[in-house]
Amino acid sequence: MSLPPFDHGVHAKFTEPPNPSWTFAQKIENTESGRKWLEGEERGWKVINTDEEDTARLYPLMTSAIVPRPIAFVSSVSTTGVENLAPFSWFNMVTNNPPIVSFCCRNDPRVKDSPTNVKNGLGFTINIISEPFVENANVASIDAPPEFDEWTISGLTKAPSIHVKAPRVKESAFSMECELFQAIDITHPVSGQITTTMILAHVKYIHVRNDVLNERGVVDITKYKPIARLGDISYGRVGDVFRLARPVWDREKEKIESILESGED
Secondary structure, three states, X not given: OOOOOOOOOOOOEEEOOOOOOOOOOOOHHHOHHHHHHHHHHHHOOOOOOOOOOOHHHHHHHHHHHOOOEEOEEEEEXXXXXXXXXXXXXXXXXXXXXXXXXXXXXXXXXXXXXXHHHHOOOOOEEEEOOEHHHHHHHHHHHOOOOOOOOOHHHHOOOEEOOOOOOOOEEOOOOEEEEEEEEEEEEEEOOOOOOEEEEEEEEEEEEEEEOHHHXXXXXXXOHHHHOEEEEOOOOOXXXXXXXXXXXXXXXXXXXXXXXXXXXXXXX
């Protein structure tokens, strides 16, 4: 399949939300985009019983639908000193107090190096991947033997950590030095097989490049250029960004009650 070249000139930009005039209790068919979306319902739904479906078929379906997924680029080291670098897209923030993030590792066809290493008490780093080095990071997903060091083929640079033994990725604009908070084995309720391990990582230090911070001291998505995982071998980047304020009950109470009483939609 022939694809157009990657457009390096495309940058994330802020726009209005999809339906800026939307109001409380307004139904989706009241907007043109909503009406078009609802037309898809005419084809019905496919219902899948996960107890009966082949797990090999569930994987591509779920990973293509639960998107976009941020990627944890995990740097760890074994007790014998072998360094490991691997990306995991089953990754997200859990809480800020204490600062905990999670990532999951499938134990198929074997238990991966990363969950083994992060349990050894030496600490590890989680690095966020940006557009300029996505190929470098992707090569670290190779199914190499346990003794292989993915750093050697990545072309990436090790940067020293403050608190943990594992290095961070210097090219990453946002890196976290972590200690293991908890490892949770996911056991299949029927077979009893441990299919996946969830790692809860306690973030001890954060390294963030000054050039991706805005005047409020938070990351500017337009400069950060993070990469997200989609289905099969597809990745995505941030396109248009819109801001949508969370409603506050004290400000909106009278308006909500008025709309509900009048039956407007």
